[in-house]
Amino acid sequence: MEKIAVKEEWRQRALITAEEYQAWYRRSVEDPDGFWAEHGKRIDWMKPFTKVKNTSFAPDVSIKWFEDGTLNVSANCIDRHLEERGDAVAILWEGDNPAESRKITYRELHENVCRMANVLKSRGVKRGDRVTIYMPMIPESAFAMLACARIGAIHSVVFGGFSPDSLANRIEDARSSVLITADEGLRGGRKVPLKKNADKAIEIAGKAGQKVETVLMIRRTGGDVGFAEGRDLWWHEARETVEATCAPEEMGAEDPLFILYTSGSTGKPKGVLHTSGGYLVWASITHHYIFDYRPGEIYWCAADIGWVTGHTYILYGPLANGATTVMFEGIPNYPDASRLWQVVDKHKVNIIYMAPTAIRALMGAGDSFVTSTSRESLRQLGTVGEPINPEAWLWYYRVVGDERCPIVDTYWQTETGGTLITPLPGVTDLKPGSATLPFFGVQPQLVDSEGTVLEGATSGNLCIVDSWPGQMRTVYGDHERFVQTYFSTYKGKYFTGDGCRRDEDGYYWITGRVDDVINVSGHRMGTAEVESALVSHPAVAEAAVVGYPHDLKGQGIYCYVTLLDGEEPTDELKKSLIAHVREEIGPIASPDKIQFAPGLPKTRSGKIMRRILRKIAEDDFGALGDTSTLADPTVVEDLVEHRQNRR
Numbered sequence: 300m301e302k303i304a305v306k307e308e309w310r311q312r313a314l315i316t317a318e319e320y321q322a323w324y325r326r327s328v329e330d331p332d333g334f335w336a337e338h339g340k341r342i343d344w345m346k347p348f349t350k351v352k353n354t355s356f357a358p359d360v361s362i363k364w365f366e367d368g369t370l371n372v373s374a375n376c377i378d379r380h381l382e383e384r385g386d387a388v389a390i391l392w393e394g395d396n397p398a399e400s401r402k403i404t405y406r407e408l409h410e411n412v413c414r415m416a417n418v419l420k421s422r423g424v425k426r427g428d429r430v431t432i433y434m435p436m437i438p439e440s441a442f443a444m445l446a447c448a449r450i451g452a453i454h455s456v457v458f459g460g461f462s463p464d465s466l467a468n469r470i471e472d473a474r475s476s477v478l479i480t481a482d483e484g485l486r487g488g489r490k491v492p493l494k495k496n497a498d499k500a501i502e503i504a505g506k507a508g509q510k511v512e513t514v515l516m517i518r519r520t521g522g523d524v525g526f527a528e529g530r531d532l533w534w535h536e537a538r539e540t541v542e543a544t545c546a547p548e549e550m551g552a553e554d555p556l557f558i559l560y561t562s563g564s565t566g567k568p569k570g571v572l573h574t575s576g577g578y579l580v581w582a583s584i585t586h587h588y589i590f591d592y593r594p595g596e597i598y599w600c601a602a603d604i605g606w607v608t609g610h611t612y613i614l615y616g617p618l619a620n621g622a623t624t625v626m627f628e629g630i631p632n633y634p635d636a637s638r639l640w641q642v643v644d645k646h647k648v649n650i651i652y653m654a655p656t657a658i659r660a661l662m663g664a665g666d667s668f669v670t671s672t673s674r675e676s677l678r679q680l681g682t683v684g685e686p687i688n689p690e691a692w693l694w695y696y697r698v699v700g701d702e703r704c705p706i707v708d709t710y711w712q713t714e715t716g717g718t719l720i721t722p723l724p725g726v727t728d729l730k731p732g733s734a735t736l737p738f739f740g741v742q743p744q745l746v747d748s749e750g751t752v753l754e755g756a757t758s759g760n761l762c763i764v765d766s767w768p769g770q771m772r773t774v775y776g777d778h779e780r781f782v783q784t785y786f787s788t789y790k791g792k793y794f795t796g797d798g799c800r801r802d803e804d805g806y807y808w809i810t811g812r813v814d815d816v817i818n819v820s821g822h823r824m825g826t827a828e829v830e831s832a833l834v835s836h837p838a839v840a841e842a843a844v845v846g847y848p849h850d851l852k853g854q855g856i857y858c859y860v861t862l863l864d865g866e867e868p869t870d871e872l873k874k875s876l877i878a879h880v881r882e883e884i885g886p887i888a889s890p891d892k893i894q895f896a897p898g899l900p901k902t903r904s905g906k907i908m909r910r911i912l913r914k915i916a917e918d919d920f921g922a923l924g925d926t927s928t929l930a931d932p933t934v935v936e937d938l939v940e941h942r943q944n945r946r
């Protein structure tokens with residue numbers, strides 16, 4: 300694979316040299332206390348910390364950073380910039396409709412966040428309360444998150460594409476009685492019925508015993524939505540009834556900042572809990588060095604605020620660093636496949652950060668959508684969310700970046716708070732498809748399935764052997780699940796769930812999940828969740844779901860479905876199953892392929908052998924392996940035959 304060496308002009312503007320990277324990295328793992336005592340000071344503390352690292356992965360799992368320091372995250376993201384940069388743009392919002400944009404300065408952000416914090420307070424919201432946020436990509440989403448941080452409430456953002464059921468589950472799990480939403484969202488010219496979904500979710504949660512007492516609603520489209528007297532209130536009205544300032548609450552470093560639900564290999568999505576001090580240090584330092592951010596630059600992370608990428612790299616990292624962060628309401632191919640590059644030209648964007656799935660889709664649309672734009676403001680590109688194939692990487696590099704801009708392929712997870720493995724621009728030589736080398740303080744290790752540590756150029760399961768400040772602290776309300784999920788497979792190590800190769804230069808190449816999580820267009824789906832949605836359909840007896848390679852999405856959702864006796868395997872039924880899953884979870888969980896299966900391959904103890912199902916879905920019939928332990932080996936022949944006939 301070709302290597303793209305650091306260019307002289309990249310090296311000249313880099314924040315640090317390659318030698319400094321090596322030296323800093325060494326210090327960060329040999330003397331984490333010293334390293335993080337120094338870098339922990341990059342954010343403002345109300346009371347400085349005296350303790351730095353207090354973490355253990357075994358026998359007990361306990362993670363604390365800067366534990367005796369106090370701070371307020373919103374004050375770090377807003378107030379501390381007011382004097383120097385009060386009139387600088389904090390949020391540059393680009394609407395779904397290309398004719399709409401808004402600029403919110405740090406001073407305006409301050410006023411809006413204070414007012415929203417005061418509205419929440421007027422409804423009795425206080426420290427530690429959980430506030431659910433179900434919003435489109437509008438600046439008010441940022442106001443809502445920062446307003447929670449200001450008063451010490453814990454936000455739980457639920458992606459606007461999730462169904463009422465999924466929203467209800469998250470409201471129940473977080474025991475949240477406050478919801479912030481909008482009348483409707485707008486994406487690609489289409490309306491998303493957020494308040495309608497929210498009303499349904501509130502009803503479902505209410506039946507399960509979780510009452511939502513306050514719904515703060517933002518008017519986005521002006522669509523006609525219901526209004527529950529006493530419960531609902533409009534932001535544009537409420538904001539006029541409260542003060543324009545609100546003192547930030549003094550929070551402990553280990554006080555929770557947010558919960559974000561994410562899919563795992565088993566059960567319901569879990570509430571990943573991040574705390575205040577370590578998370579903000581991590582968000583800020585990674586954003587600074589990975590994007591080589593300089594004051595005055597326009598930075599754009601084209602993710603949704605409903606995912607961790609939006610939390611860390613649209614909101615907290617850039618704002619902690621006083622950046623101008625672009626927030627985009629729309630989608631890459633609306634009005635046409637030129638949109639992103641038009642936005643780059645319109646706002647003179649310097650740094651863009653996006654998912655490989657979007658890059659692949661835009662590559663498929665043809666170069667002319669890119670080359671018809673200038674993009675001369677761009678100087679840095681980034682990707683996140685899934686492995687990027689070298690072909691898409693090279694297209695991004697050559698066509699979008701005109702071979703001028705280094706690419707940072709950033710590997711991380713909801714659980715990790717921010718990036719773990721990444722090149723640094725002007726420092727690290729690049730290899731298309733590799734996330735390259737660990738960030739400061741991150742110690743990757745590859746192990747085999749028995750847990751034996753693998754050295755040198757090799758492939759294995761990716762673990763991280765010691766804590767870093769941005770690491771999640773627990774699963775909300777279920778610490779045992781946290782320990783079981785991440786620290787029990789390989790005792791004393793954090794297991795990422797990813798497979799990985801390390802090459803002769805020590806570069807890391809993430810190969811994808813090795814557990815029952817699939818990564819669809821950079822979104823995480825638990826196969827168990829899709830299965831449980833399928834079996835709740837009245838025609839279904841049993842279902843098994845696996846991922847398979849998909850040209851655009853990275854992985855697609857492949858469902859094997861066994862029907863109840865008497866049900867006919869028709870195309871109509873397939874459509875009904877797809878609609879059912881979309882209804883239960885949301886459109887992002889839409890099955891790509893459904894194969895009706897008279898039986899599923901099971902061991903004699905009744906365990907479904909997914910390895911075999913994965914191979915069949917991948918059309919890799921030669922590599923089915925040993926099927927002799929199956930209760931009924933003929934099931935496999937039948938599945939293969941059906942797959943080959945594409946029935």
Ligand code: PRX
Nearest residue numbers: 683684685686708709710711712713809823
């Ligand atoms: O499989 C890895 C993949 O995305 C998973 C994490 O998903 P999520 O928690 O939704 O967070 C996505 C945004 C950080 C990982 O376990 N992944 C993420 N980034 C990369 C990646 N795979 C390869 N290369 C990446 N750069």
